Amino acid sequence: MSLVRVALGFSLAALIGIPVGLLMGASYHARKFLSLMVEMARPLSAIALLPLSIIIFKARTFSQLLGLEYLRYQKNLLNEMQLGMIFILFWGGVFPIILGTIQGVRSVRKMHLEAAGILGANRLFSFRHVIIPSALPDIFHGLKLGIGRCWMVIIAAEMLPGTNSGIGYLIRYSYQLSRYDIMLASIVIVAFIGALFSKGLESLGEKSLVLRSKER
Amino acid sequence: MEKNLSFSEAKKDDMTALKVTNLSKTYRESAGDVHALGPVSFEMEAGEFLCFLGPTGCGKTTLLRTIAGLEQPDTGEVIVQSPHYSGEPIIGYVFQQGALFPWMSIFANLEFPLKAKKIAQDTRRKKVESMLDMMGLASFASSYPHQLSGGMQQRAALARSLVMEPDLLLMDEPFSSLDMRTSQELQDNLRELLKRSSTTVLFVTHNIEEAVYLAGEVIVLGHRPGRIVRSETIDLPDPRSRLSDTFTEYLVSLRETFESLVSD
Structure with a gap:
C-alpha cells in the first residue's frame, strides 16, 4: 500500500517537478519569478503540512475524486489513496526534483549550445537534443533525492491516526501490540526498500552520468 | 544567432x-x-x-x-x-576541442546538423555514412566521443562540420x-x-x-x-x-x- 502511495505521489512530483525545473533552468524570468516561491516553500517540512492537508482535502480519497462514490465504503486500492497523503508526498518529492533539474539545465556547457546553434539547430531542437541530455544526470540525481524524501514522508504520515494500511501503519500498530519482532522486521523492510529505490534510480541515471563525466 | x-x-x-x-x-x-x-x-x-x-x-x-x-x-x-x-x-565551425556531444554516438553527432535541417532519414543516413567513410571513421560510427583519441575526436568534429556542406x-x-x-x-x-x-x-x-x-x-x-x-x-x-x-x-x-x- 505504501508503495502504491509513493508511486502515485512521486510520479506526480516528477511530472510537475521536471517541467517546472526545465522552465526555471531555461528562462531567466521564470527563474526570477518562481525561485522565491520555491525557496519559501521548500523548507516547509511535508510532515508539518499533514494536518493542513487533511483539513484542505478532508479525508477524501481517489475514489471520490474520480467520482466513484459507491466505492467509498469498500476496501479497495483507490479508497486507500487519501488525497492529503498524496499531496504531502508530492510536496516532499517535488523540490529536490525541481532543484536538480534547474542545476542540470544550468550546467549545460556553453560550447555545446554554440555548436548546436552553428550546426543549424533552433532553440527547440537544442532544448530537446542538447539541454535535456546534458541535464539528465542531474535530473536523475534530483529524482533520487526526491524518492528518498517521499519514502521518509510516507512512513511518518502512515503512522498518524486515520490510516489503517501501509508499512508505517504496520510499524505503529505492531508497536502498540508490543510485537517488536514485527516492528523491527518492518523497519528493516523500510530501509531495504528505500535503498532499492535509490539504487534503482542511480543505475538508471548512471549511463548519462558516465557519458557526461568522461567528456574531455 | x-x-x-x-x-x-x-x-x-x-x-x-x-x-x-x-x-x-x-x-x-x-x-x-x-x-x-x-x-x-x-x-x-x-x-x-x-x-x-x-x-x-x-x-x-x-x-x-x-x-x-x-x-x-x-x-x-x-x-x-x-x-x-x-x-x-x-557556415561550419570547428572548435579547438570538446565540442562533440558526449552523450551521442559519432554517428548521431554527424547526423545532428542534418536532423536540425529536417533532412529525410535515408538521405541523412547516406550522407553520414559516406562522410564517415571519407574520414576513416566508419568503424567508430557507434562509439562515443570519450572512447576516441583526441585526434579521432577532432576528425569527427571536422566531419560533423563538413557533412552540412558549408559554404x-x-x-x-x-x-x-x-x-x-x-x-x-x-x-x-x-x-x-x-x-x-x-x-x-x-x-x-x-x-x-x-x-x-x-x-x-x-x-x-x-x-x-x-x-x-x-x-x-x-x-x-x-x-x-x-x-x-x-x-x-x-x-x-x-x-x-x-x-x-x-x-x-
Missing part, C-alpha cells in the same frame, strides 16, 4: 565568399575594457584557404566567433555569401591540442578533403608551419588589439613538402614577423 550577419545575393561573376569591413570588438569587463580586435578588413574569394596567424590573445578566436555570429561586433560588418546559389549561406568553414586552432604527428596527419587529411570540394576555409592558428602548409594566403595578426600586420600569399606547388627550401623560406620569413610582434 545571425543578427550581425547580412546576406547579399551573389551576382553571377561575384566570387566573393566573405567580406569583412572594419570589424572591431571590445570586451567590457569589470576589470576594465579589453580591446580584443581590430578594426580589421579583408575579403575572401570562394574556394580560398585563408589562414590567420597570430600569438595567443591576439583576437583570432574573437574574429572567428564574430564572423560565425557568436559574438556581436562593436563596429564593422560581416558579409557571407554563397557563390553557388542565393539564400542563406551555411564557409571556420576553424579555430582545431589541431592545436594534438601531438605533432597526429596534427600533421589531420592537416594532410584536410588538404585531401578540400581538393574535392569548393569550401572556403578560414583557419586560425598560432602555428606558423601549420599555416604555411595549409593556406593559400596567410595573414599575420598583431597583438591586442588584433590588427593585420602582414599578408602573404603562399605560392607552393601541390603536394606541399614541409622539407622543401621554399617552404622553409616562408617559415623563416613569417617567423621574423612573428618574433618582432612578440618582442614589441
Whole structure:
C-alpha cells in the first residue's frame, strides 16, 4: 500500500517537478519569478503540512475524486489513496526534483549550445537534443533525492491516526501490540526498500552520468 | 544567432565568399575594457584557404566567433555569401576541442546538423555514412566521443562540420591540442578533403608551419588589439613538402614577423 502511495505521489512530483525545473533552468524570468516561491516553500517540512492537508482535502480519497462514490465504503486500492497523503508526498518529492533539474539545465556547457546553434539547430531542437541530455544526470540525481524524501514522508504520515494500511501503519500498530519482532522486521523492510529505490534510480541515471563525466 | 550577419545575393561573376569591413570588438569587463580586435578588413574569394596567424590573445578566436555570429561586433560588418546559389549561406565551425556531444554516438553527432535541417532519414543516413567513410571513421560510427583519441575526436568534429556542406568553414586552432604527428596527419587529411570540394576555409592558428602548409594566403595578426600586420600569399606547388627550401623560406620569413610582434 505504501508503495502504491509513493508511486502515485512521486510520479506526480516528477511530472510537475521536471517541467517546472526545465522552465526555471531555461528562462531567466521564470527563474526570477518562481525561485522565491520555491525557496519559501521548500523548507516547509511535508510532515508539518499533514494536518493542513487533511483539513484542505478532508479525508477524501481517489475514489471520490474520480467520482466513484459507491466505492467509498469498500476496501479497495483507490479508497486507500487519501488525497492529503498524496499531496504531502508530492510536496516532499517535488523540490529536490525541481532543484536538480534547474542545476542540470544550468550546467549545460556553453560550447555545446554554440555548436548546436552553428550546426543549424533552433532553440527547440537544442532544448530537446542538447539541454535535456546534458541535464539528465542531474535530473536523475534530483529524482533520487526526491524518492528518498517521499519514502521518509510516507512512513511518518502512515503512522498518524486515520490510516489503517501501509508499512508505517504496520510499524505503529505492531508497536502498540508490543510485537517488536514485527516492528523491527518492518523497519528493516523500510530501509531495504528505500535503498532499492535509490539504487534503482542511480543505475538508471548512471549511463548519462558516465557519458557526461568522461567528456574531455 | 545571425543578427550581425547580412546576406547579399551573389551576382553571377561575384566570387566573393566573405567580406569583412572594419570589424572591431571590445570586451567590457569589470576589470576594465579589453580591446580584443581590430578594426580589421579583408575579403575572401570562394574556394580560398585563408589562414590567420597570430600569438595567443591576439583576437583570432574573437574574429572567428564574430564572423560565425557568436559574438556581436562593436563596429564593422560581416558579409557571407554563397557563390553557388542565393539564400542563406551555411557556415561550419570547428572548435579547438570538446565540442562533440558526449552523450551521442559519432554517428548521431554527424547526423545532428542534418536532423536540425529536417533532412529525410535515408538521405541523412547516406550522407553520414559516406562522410564517415571519407574520414576513416566508419568503424567508430557507434562509439562515443570519450572512447576516441583526441585526434579521432577532432576528425569527427571536422566531419560533423563538413557533412552540412558549408559554404564557409571556420576553424579555430582545431589541431592545436594534438601531438605533432597526429596534427600533421589531420592537416594532410584536410588538404585531401578540400581538393574535392569548393569550401572556403578560414583557419586560425598560432602555428606558423601549420599555416604555411595549409593556406593559400596567410595573414599575420598583431597583438591586442588584433590588427593585420602582414599578408602573404603562399605560392607552393601541390603536394606541399614541409622539407622543401621554399617552404622553409616562408617559415623563416613569417617567423621574423612573428618574433618582432612578440618582442614589441
